[in-house]
Amino acid sequence: MVEAELHPKLQKSFEVFGDALSLVQAVICNTPPGEITQWPKTMVEGLVN
Structure with missing residues (x-):
């Protein structure tokens, strides 16, 4: 599996x-x-960040 070869931090990000x-x-x-x-822009930014 490719996922097992990923750096742990990177895997956590995924x-x-x-x-x-x-x-x-x-x-x-x-x-x-x-x-x-009509969703607030802040909600979208919250999901992205």
Whole structure:
């Protein structure tokens, strides 16, 4: 497996990114399309940072 060869810190970053991605997908699935365009910019920045 490629993941086992990654630097531990890098691997952790991938895990966190994967968790964040799953969270974003779950939120998008549970949000009416009209509301997604009204999300505050700070919320998006919070997910990115």
